[in-house]
Amino acid sequence: MxxxxxxxxxxxxxxxxxxxxxxxxxxxxxxxxxxxxxGVLGAWARASRAPVISQIVGVYVELIRNTPFLVQLFxxxxxxxxxxxxxxxxxxxxxxxxxxxxxxxxxxxxxxxLAIPQGQIEAAQSLAMNRVQIFxxxxxxxxxxKIWPALSSQIVIVMLGSSVCSQIAAEELTFAANYIQAMNFxxxxxxxxxxxxxxxxxxxxxxxxxVFGNFLFERRNHV
Amino acid sequence: xxxxxxxxxxxxxxxxxxxTVLLSLTAFVLGGGVGLLLLMARTAxxxxxxxxxxxxxxxxxxxPLLMQLFIVFFGLPLIGIDVSPWVAAMLGLTLFTxxxxxxxxxxxxxxxxxxxxxxxxxxxxNFRQQMRYIILPQALRIAVPPTVGFSxxxxxxxxxxxxxxxxxxxxxxxMITNATYAPFTVYGCVAVxxxxxxxxxxxxxxxxEGKLRxxxx
Numbered sequence: 548m549x550x551x552x553x554x555x556x557x558x559x560x561x562x563x564x565x566x567x568x569x570x571x572x573x574x575x576x577x578x579x580x581x582x583x584x585x586g587v588l589g590a591w592a593r594a595s596r597a598p599v600i601s602q603i604v605g606v607y608v609e610l611i612r613n614t615p616f617l618v619q620l621f622x623x624x625x626x627x628x629x630x631x632x633x634x635x636x637x638x639x640x641x642x643x644x645x646x647x648x649x650x651x652x653x654x655x656x657x658x659x660x661l662a663i664p665q666g667q668i669e670a671a672q673s674l675a676m677n678r679v680q681i682f683x684x685x686x687x688x689x690x691x692x693k694i695w696p697a698l699s700s701q702i703v704i705v706m707l708g709s710s711v712c713s714q715i716a717a718e719e720l721t722f723a724a725n726y727i728q729a730m731n732f733x734x735x736x737x738x739x740x741x742x743x744x745x746x747x748x749x750x751x752x753x754x755x756x757x758v759f760g761n762f763l764f765e766r767r768n769h770v
Numbered sequence: 771x772x773x774x775x776x777x778x779x780x781x782x783x784x785x786x787x788x789x790t791v792l793l794s795l796t797a798f799v800l801g802g803g804v805g806l807l808l809l810m811a812r813t814a815x816x817x818x819x820x821x822x823x824x825x826x827x828x829x830x831x832x833x834p835l836l837m838q839l840f841i842v843f844f845g846l847p848l849i850g851i852d853v854s855p856w857v858a859a860m861l862g863l864t865l866f867t868x869x870x871x872x873x874x875x876x877x878x879x880x881x882x883x884x885x886x887x888x889x890x891x892x893x894x895x896n897f898r899q900q901m902r903y904i905i906l907p908q909a910l911r912i913a914v915p916p917t918v919g920f921s922x923x924x925x926x927x928x929x930x931x932x933x934x935x936x937x938x939x940x941x942x943x944x945m946i947t948n949a950t951y952a953p954f955t956v957y958g959c960v961a962v963x964x965x966x967x968x969x970x971x972x973x974x975x976x977x978x979e980g981k982l983r984x985x986x987x
Binding site for chain 2: 614616628710721745750
């Protein structure tokens with residue numbers, strides 16, 4: 548049995564793939580901006596000495612980190628409507644990514660906050676800064692700088708993980724691939740090319756996060 | 771139409787959870803074996819082997835697990851090998867696991883001081899002996915906590931195998947939902963099952979990490 552590969556069969560569908568790339572990018576950007584913000588809040592709550600809030604955040608982190616993203620997504624998209632919360636595919640996908648990344652980044656950023664020398668915080672206190680000021684001016688940037696590589700990896704993992712959002716018919720890159728292979732039956736060729744696209748996207752994303760990190764942290768060195 | 775009680779849901783999910791556990795174990799053990807071979811190739815000092823393994827790791831860490839499973843599932847039949855969802859899932863997850871474990875273990879091997887390599891070389895040991903008697907026993911100690919930690923990722927990764935039609939916990943959840951129209955309860959239970967499998971592993975990894983830090987001090 549000789550199978551003839553026909554990668555040309557994908558070419559007419561380039562627009563679908565492009566739309567998929569755009570939607571995957573949108574999901575990743577929105578998901579990681581909100582997700583990391585949630586992580587900063589969560590890490591603050593974890594590091595603060597308010598026991599109840601810290602414990603609640605701890606439970607959230609453990610629940611999310613010990614269940615698969617796909618199940619979280621199904622729970623949000625299929626399960627929440629039972630409680631009257633109806634979401635579109637895109638909203639459900641973003642919400643799942645935010646909740647997922649929020650938990651991971653809480654744990655990552657917390658490690659960064661714990662690595663800030665206590666003397667820095669005491670120095671800020673002696674300057675009569677309040678807790679919000681200390682967090683904003685003394686703690687958060689050096690903390691983020693310390694854990695930026697780990698956080699970047701996690702964002703790339705979330706971008707790659709978004710491929711399962713095709714299962715709730717969010718029309719991202721994998722959905723486009725499924726759709727194309729259903730039309731031309733060239734499953735292997737489509738998935739092969741789309742895998743390559745994901746690889747390029749993850750390399751680009753990693754590079755952009757590195758550049759963004761340099762911009763965010765280096766510029767303030769002289770302050 | 772038969773009535774599904776909560777007990778029926780839990781019972782059927784428990785049956786399916788066996789497949790999640792079996793798939794995780796298989797992928798973890800086989801992936802560990804392949805990962806060890808790749809680690810040898812990576813650290814033996816042949817620049818081509820090194821580049822090849824680095825590319826392999828980059829490929830599997832830079833693409834979605836779902837795509838890897840799709841390529842195995844749809845690609846192997848093209849070269850005349852018919853694969854069931856079980857074989858495809860096992861193979862895909864094994865490759866995925868091996869790439870991550872190689873990378874984790876490489877870090878552990880590289881953290882062993884270079885003096886150890888030199889000292890064992892000066893005793894006339896070849897690469898295999900150095901690895902077997904000097905490097906691996908020391909690297910193993912640091913490698914255990916992150917390896918146990920990664921096993922959680924493998925268990926969660928098996929959920930993606932449901933998409934190529936392998937009936938494990940998540941797929942069973944979808945099937946039961948289609949019969950009961952109670953997605954909130956069913957997916958809630960599915961999540962609880964995963965949590966029960968993964969959380970002990972997470973705790974154990976953290977415990978080992980703490981112990982190691984204690985020893986290091």
